[in-house]
Structures are given as structure tokens and as C-alpha cells.
Amino acid sequence: MIYYAGLIRKHRITPRFGRVVSRFDKGQVSISGVNSEFSLKKPSRTIEVDVVAVGWGFSPDLTLGGIAGCKERVDIDGTTVFAVDAQQLSSQKNIWIAGEATGIGGADLSLLEGEIAGLAASGQGISSQLRMARYRKQVFADALKRSYPVKDGWRSWAEKSTVVCRCEEVSLGEIEESVVELGAEDSRTAKLFTRAGMGLCQGRICSRNVSEIVAGLTKCAVTDEERIASSNRPIAAPIALGLLGDGKK
Template sequence: MKKDFDILVVGAGPAGIAAAIAAAENGLRVGVVDDSPSPGGQIWRRGTQPPTAARRWNDRFEAAAVVRMMGWRVIDCLRLTPEGGILRAECNTPGVQPADLHFRHLILATGARERFLPFPGWTLPNVMGAGGLDAMVRGGLPIEGKRVVIAGTGPLLLAVAAQLTAHGASVVAICEQASLAQMAPLALALLRQPGKLLQGAKYRWATRKTPFFTRCWPAAALAEPNPGPGSENEPQPRLQAVTLHREGKQWTVACDYLACGFHLVPNTELASLLGSRIQDGFVVTDQQMRTSIPAVWCAGEPTGIGGVDASLLEGRIAGLSAAGKTEAARALSKRRPGMQAFARALERACRLDPRLRELADDQTIVCRCEDVRMAALRGRSGWRDAKLHTRCGMGPCQGRVCGGAAEFLFGWSAGHAHPPLYPARVSSLMEEAEEEAMAASSSHPAIEPE
């Protein structure tokens, strides 16, 4: 299957939605491809009571003449020239043929994922990411009456706590690894964005019954005691309690879920595959959100973790710029420095305490796909060396989970992305691209939105 677009947007979170709307409103044929079953990204994930802003953007997105390919993953780049290129995408529904997405301009709005750090017991069922548990609940996981410990770092913790509380969960503790002093400058930066400050205050009010600990993190997740050998239908171990650590003190809290995420890691795999310049982990762009590669723009978290407002702004700039509305894009980009200042303050507030490197013991699994333990990784010379000699990062997640941990634990940076970007059916890699769609693209009739 072949599809032609003037502008292809990868990612249907705030940045991708804003980019697609900006481009489509300028009369261009726009396609948006996203792995999730519905648009909104992680922050506006389908669920109860989306915020007003989210509803407004979603409505505009629904109304825009945009081809939405939800439940599709980009797996490879078949061609890239200054005039455009072809990405291949695979559908999450088995049996559907892959699609070749031809574009003149490409906007990467691939978002971010949580950073996970290994600690004893973190592989137990019911230990999830903070955003992970939130997503599961929005996907229908019953949480009412469940005891939840939320841990890690970043503003996501409070937002998730508020969301889970609203769903009837009993959030028994929020553990932020940073100190108050470390977070204070962020509050100052927030004074320039009263909306965010108000939102934070609302979250804290909603979770006012829950103790909020700073400089606190999970030392271990504990399983239900094993019933011992011989018992029929032996129950699988699952989370029973969490041992928390704060300034040399440890105590144990009983809980049903531990939601733990250490801020965010940008999704830069596609940018890396395309060869765009990445510096300190983030995609480098100019003020028009153009990457180092002609025909490729990038917006949102991959350029710096700045939150939803920055993503919306960058998405609009990228969409306008890619649509040739340079002046409008330039006017908008004047608002970026303030957003970038917030992103920098956020990064400092979420800087990880070096003592978190000591959480994992030798037996703690770091790579969950291949069950590679900490002891095997100590002494390896780098990410590639670790991959080759321990299988770390060689499983289906392709290092998306352990890579972020290894970066913090050992200072290793991941190498170039390989195709397929996500595990893909062998058959999806068998066919060559249908040729010469791009040359004729401007004269093709628009594809009806699906």
C-alpha cells in the first residue's frame, strides 16, 4: 500500500497534532502516523475527563483534513533526499499489509518515554512506570481502592497521583528523588507560566491526603511470600510492599502498585535512523524546528523535555514552516526562549541523585528483555560492547528501557538506530518501495481522511 503526502507527521501527541493542523489548514495533504490506537499522545491519552485544552485540540484535529493512521508504527526509512522520502509503516493489526508513506516534508513528533531505573524487585508484576500505570488505568485497569506508591522524579508524579486519586485509588506515598532546594528554581520558572503553577497546585490539592517525600526513592519492591513447593496452582509472585529510602532511613509500605518513573527520555530512534544531528540526547533544530537534514523537522519532547505547551508551540512552528509559511513560523518562534528556559529548569529539577546508581545490586536485572543482570554489565566498555557480550538491549524493546538506565548508570550512549525501528514482520521487509510516487505527488488527488 502506498500513500502520498505533502507533509507526513510521525506522532499524534500535542506536537504532532499541532503540526498536522497547522499544515492542513494551509491546504496541504497531511498524514499522521502513530503507534497508539487513538490520538493525543501520552498526555492526552484517551480516558476520562480530558482537559479543556486537550478537547479543543482534539476537536480541531478531528475536523482537519488529515489522514490519520492510528495503530501504525514506522519501521524503516526506504529513501530520504532533500526533495522528500519514503517511510515504511506496519499496522498493529496482524494481516494488514505494510504501508509506504511518501512525503515531501517530514515532521518528527515522536514524544518521550519514561526513564526507568533498576532496583531490586522492579521486574515484579504491578511495578510499572508512573505514566505506565496512568496509561493502564485509562485503558481500563480497575484501580479503585488499590493502594499505590508513586515514585521517581518530575512533575509527572503529581499529575499521575491526582489522576489515580480521582479514579478512586488510595495513593499512599509520593516519593520524589530530588530535594526541595533542587526543585525551587523550577517553581520560579513556573511563575512565568501561571497556568502550569496553578495546575501543579490543583494536583497537590487533589492529593493533599498523601504524604509527599523529597529525597526519597524505592530501595526495593517486595513480593508476596512464595507459598512454597508442592502447592497446586502456585500463585505468581506479585508486588506486596515497597521499601522506601530517605536520608539513610528505610521503611516499608504495603501497596498493590508501585508506579515509578524517573522523568523522561526523548524518542530519537527515527531521527537517529534518518541521520539527523543529535546532541546530548536531543534532536538539534533551528528556530523553525528544522533538523540538520533537509526536508525533516522535529517538534516536541525530542528537541528538549518542555511539556505540553512547548510541544504545541513547536508543533505549530514546524507545521507552518514545513508548509512554507516561514513568516508565521518565525513570529511564533519568538515565544520559544521562554519555553526553553522552562525545559532547562525542569531538567535541573529532575537531575538524578548519584546515589540512585547504587540501587541495583549485582543480581538486579537491568535488561528486562534478555534478563541481563547488573553484575554482567559492570566492566563493559560501552553500550555496543555490552550489547555484544551480554545481550543487553538485544531484545524486542531494542534498548528503549535498559538504554535509558545504562545511560545514567554507566554513562553509555546508545549507538545508531538500526532498522526495523520496532520489531516488524519479516514480510514487511521483503518488498521494495513502489517507485516514483513523489514526482507526481502534487498532481495526485487528495487522499480521503480515514
């Protein structure tokens, strides 16, 4: 964090807090303030841009563990992750899981979890110091999740023409129609009507948004079962071991 703060200052970039990119269209963006519930404040400011980079956290890829039948749970921020024990062991025998797939917590936490998983998998002991280091990082990560939740007000930013699922080009208006006109009562049914989340990424990008939009329209909270179901995908995208190492074949 200190490194990035120094980099921003070096390039004379002025950070703006409490603001979001509320609209992007043909080389222009609208910058709006947001309140504590994530509702937009007026007026907005429009500026010309060449490139827009936005980020709203991370979503772990659970494909391989899901195919292996590892038990999943919903984290405090609504993200679906794998359930593991104190040794990073999953619900499946001889499958240890570490890193973002057990909960987003940063690179340092992932390294600690990986070390613990490696020691456990090789039958070695795990020191109390290592366990405590992991615990401290987990507590800090959980505190961040509780302090900076994404509130439901974000749904008011979108217009009917806003594309929610880019793979299948499904707009907010089409999702609303699936609920209001066609009677969809959950995200699964809405996806069947609209094909939202059924494109190339298989819902990796939009499934949570679709679920929360449908929940807002039906006045029903997104259940843990629904969140877990939307994270399961039958087709994996494997990564070559060489890419995880030095890149040499």
C-alpha cells in the same frame, strides 16, 4: 501542577519529598530517604502495597528521525535529542521536528514547536511573539533540567541480583562481570557480552542505565557519541494516522 496538587489533597494523600522507592519485592516496598547525591539514607521503611508506580522522567523515541539520518545531539540532562534550527528544521531537507524529540519541555512547548514547524513547512512567516513564547518555555524547561538532575548515587541502590534489562533478564551482577571478568570497556561491548538492551524494546528502557553503570565501573564518563549511538535503532514501530486523529478508520 495546581490541578494535581488539588487532586492529591482531595484524596487525602500525603506527599513525601526527598524519598524514593529503593526496593520492591513480593508486595512490599522499601522507602528510603536520599541525599543531594542520590545516596540512600538509613534506615528504610517497608510497607505493604498492591501497586507500585514509579517515574524518572521521559526518554524521547528518535527511531524515525534516526533512520532518516537527522543529526542528533545530547541535551543538558544527558538525553539524546534531534538538533533543529529556529524553524524546527532538522539537518535533513524537508524534515521538521517538534516536541519531545527535540528536548523534553512539556506539552505547551511541544505545541508551540509544532505550530512553528507547521508554519515553516508551509512557507508561512513566524511571528516574533510565537518565537518568544517558545523561547520562554525552553528557558523554563532547561532550568528544571539543571535544578533536578539524577545524580550518580542511584547506582548504589542496586544489588547484584537487581534486573537492569528486563527484556533479556540481565542483572547488575552480569553487567559487572562483563567489565571486571571479561574486560568490557564500554557499554556496547558489555551489551554484546550480556545481551542487555538487545531485547524487545531494543534498549529504549535500559540503554542509558547500562551505559552509566559501565561508566561507573570503568571510571570513564559516558561520551556524547556513546549516548547518541545507543539511541539509534534500525527498526521503527510506526503509528497509524488514525490513532493520532479521532481514532476512526
